Amino acid sequence: MRWQQLLEQAGHQVTVVTGYDGEPTDLLIALHAWRSADAIQRFHTEWPEKPLIVALTGTDIYHHQYQYPEPTHASMAAASVLIGLHDLVAQDIPETFRHKLLTLRQSAAKPAVRGGSRPEPGQFNICVIGHLRDEKDSLRAAWASRLLPEESAIIVSCAGKPHNDEWRERALSESKDNPRFHWLGQLDKAQLENLMAVSSLMVISSVMEGGANVVSEACRAGLPILASDIPGNRGLLGEHYPGYYPVKDDAALARLMRKAETEPEFLAQLTDCVKELAETFTPERERQSLEQAVALALAAVNPAG
Known part of the structure; x- marks a missing residue:
């Protein structure tokens, strides 16, 4: 939902779904390489000329790609761009996919000024x-x-x-x-x-x-x-x-x-x-990273354009 808000701020029309049934769209962002493997392959098969972004989670990188290597790596292969959520993700995915990787730091809103609430004395x-x-x-x-x-x-x-x-x-x-x-x-x-x-x-x-x-x-x-x-x-x-x-x-x-x-x-x-x-970790930095991912995905499927 945060990514939807940030992308809409950048001028995109975004629909969040929990399953993909083959409906046309200009670009698909899939969260989780393994959990979204079926949706990723369906989109890639039905719309091979369209950009596809896959966001890699910790379970994808450190668990699923070893327990379920075939679907997880197939999702990475289908992606136009992979999003990693920390700076060392490239070290932990197959080398053949590293050129697709973009690092995005998830943002958080700045909370109310710390100190408004007080700890218990002596704790x-x-x-x-x-x-x-x-x-x-x-x-x-x-x-x-x-x-x-x-x-x-x-x-x-x-x-x-x-x-x-x-x-x-x-x-x-x-x-x-x-x-x-x-x-x-x-x-x-x-x-x-x-x-x-x-x-x-x-x-x-x-x-x-x-x-x-x-x-x-x-x-x-x-x-x-x-x-x-x-x-x-x-x-x-x-x-x-x-x-x-x-x-x-x-x-x-x-x-x-x-x-x-x-x-x-x-x-x-x-x-x-x-x-x-x-x-x-600001929302502005995260939005810039999302826009960069979209631009790279579009360039990957349309290098001349």
Whole structure:
């Protein structure tokens, strides 16, 4: 829906559908190489002369192209342009498709000025935002908080809808047994902005990401991040970002959480980094990238024009 709005601002007529039945259109943008594989092949077969853009997700890049290589790579082959959502996607797709790749950073609106809401006195609040599922490693910060010394004031608050009943029970159990952890369930936009406003730090603990939009939101809010060291995070935050920890490493994450709590210069360093990145996640930049993708797709099918 965000891409629809941005493309309409650029003067295009856009229809969002959940399935493609062969109807004529000037250009198709397919989200997910694997999940949209049937629609991609139908469009490419019925309208081979028309431009086709395929947006690659984290599951496409780091899971589906290995578990379902034939349909996923067929989608990449059919595309006029591939959209990747972080700077390192080219390293993780077949070399034959890299010339089609355009990097687009997902945008976030600038939230209300941070500081309007206040944290509880004597607390150092850390937030985790995103659906609770395996790919997000959603309880890693909660588990890391168990390793903190007794004098730490860290409280971890997690907002997100559980992927299934198992994740719901995990979150409820952790909330009950871990005094440093609160699962808040699914929050609306205003509630999420408030959670970020009262937080001093965000943890993004994913084991697999194609370029998480929550990174954009945190950077635009000036909220420092601790992130798992995976391509999807490194491709957004940069090779030299100081807040990475090894994937699924409770002890390493706990050390960084405690460092951010007790060393103001480290927290300030993280904050400066995300503030510098904020302008790369604006809606204007995302719209420009979408327009560039459309122009490249048109040029690919009509080189002379």
